[in-house]
Amino acid sequence: MHPFEGKTAIVTGASSGIGRAVARTLARQGAAVALHARRDAALQAVAAEIQAAGGRALAVAGDAGQSGALDALLDAVLAWHDGGCAYDIVVANAGRGLAGGITTSDASQWQDLYQTNVLGTAHLLRQAGRYLSGRGCGDIVVVSSVVGRNISPFSGFYGSSKFAVSALAEALRREVCAAGVRVSTVLPGIVESGFQQVAGYTRENFGKTVETYGRVLEPQDIANGVAWLLAQPPHVHVSEIMIRPTGQNYP
């Protein structure tokens, strides 16, 4: 029996990278997956691939920085399967990076970054936390970053948003654990994905250092960790997991 048979998982940021790998992995292991991101065509392609492999997938396009779009996602999931669908797992993964520190990053992008990484995530956590604690079980997985623990010279402003994300996740964990809901923080190191291009990393501001780390992670490496922690028995909570490339000495 697959570990997530009979469960429904919501994955934000599922059109690319870590979110796409998490959605595919949970679907392969039996979950029905609801996918969210802005790029509808890319999202539909992930859903079609999961369906072609015999899985169940629902694609809902929207902006993870907008509370109304997140509410529409949750409503669509609850109406899925002829209105009979509860959800069990929420993976709050959507996010973006930004190259540079406080003095060097492009400040015109600060608001958008906080809107997506922090305020959108906070709204999703609030809604999912309320819903799952009402049900008395469930999992929320929050994708933070190693730079949400160790601030990095490559990405100081972005890192500040991930400190906030880690704090939101732990705050929610304390609120809902007694109701049987697990909130887990995942802190990835460097993963090759669409992230680097969106953040504006170049060989100069990022690549030369990363080359010294050797082989970096693939999205699937993070998805494997997420599936593992979700598959623990209900009385066991892996509340935090940091996954780095072996050669990444910092951050």
Ligand SMILES: NC(=O)c1ccc[n+]([C@@H]2O[C@H](COP(=O)([O-])OP(=O)(O)OC[C@H]3O[C@@H](n4cnc5c(N)ncnc54)[C@H](OP(=O)(O)O)[C@@H]3O)[C@@H](O)[C@H]2O)c1
């Ligand atoms: N890659 C790394 O080295 C690394 C390390 C640590 C943590 N992380 C975190 O891991 C998460 C996933 O990143 P990734 O590496 O998989 O990067 P990615 O390949 O760029 O994927 C980011 C995903 O988030 C979605 N997204 C971004 N902004 C959005 C918005 N405003 N509304 C809806 N969806 C949005 C994107 O979809 P659309 O563009 O289609 O909207 C995409 O599906 C992020 O939270 C990131 O901060 C990444």
